[in-house]
Amino acid sequence: MTVADAYPWLKAAHVACALLFVGGIVAGGLLLAGGRAMADQGAPLATVLRRWDRVVTTPAMLGVWAFGIGLASAGGWLTSGWLQAKLVLVVLLSAIHGLQSGQIRRLAVGMDVKPLRAAALVVPSVIAIAVLAVIKP
Template sequence: MDSYSVVKVLHLTAISVFVGALFAQVRLVRSVEHGTVDVRKAVIDSVARLDVAVTIPALAISWAMGLVLIVMGSWFPASWLLAKLAVVIFLSGTHAYISGILVRLREIGDPPPALLKLETLILLSVLAIVGFAIAKSL
């Protein structure tokens, strides 16, 4: 397997782990909206551990391998790439938003705010990224 293929596999694996963990975080935070304080604290602590152990490293590896692929492919500043980067930045911001909710919940203990349609936005973002990657080869 050549180096480009290895980097691509690492990139796609990290993205899959990141998106899966992001969905899990949203679901878990939403699941405690009506829970008791003890249940809420236990779930929030679990989600925070998931974030540190899985989500953040997967996000970092996704970005690092993505940047390596951009350099290896000499794709900058292709229009499909700029559009894809905008969506990737949105997904990274979504993670930051969820992380902020976790910090707020751990420190203040307020019930989680409604995460309106966040799962749908994550899914649409992933589909857009896949579409931009396919457009690259056209």
């Protein structure tokens, strides 16, 4: 199989991982808000959330990066402005995911969890990432 043959499969894997990664961040944010609202009864919810994060969201994030780097190298886009701008936003989403994972751990052991202010950046970042990836301005 040549790189040209493998490319569409790489892209499909990248998009599938991106959907699961972003879905995990959005669902994680909503369930964390629910867990906070339940005060000291949020721990069982956090345990389920923690397992999902470990089995799906974190591997999907690693897949997004690995397949994305593969696509960028194959397409010769590593130095393109659109990709660099996209990477800044993906680093931001990866950092928000890291903060969320910390909050899920704290909620699982019954500790107090404050709302994550950076969560407001998720929706605009995902919209900008989609525009940068598709339009490549």
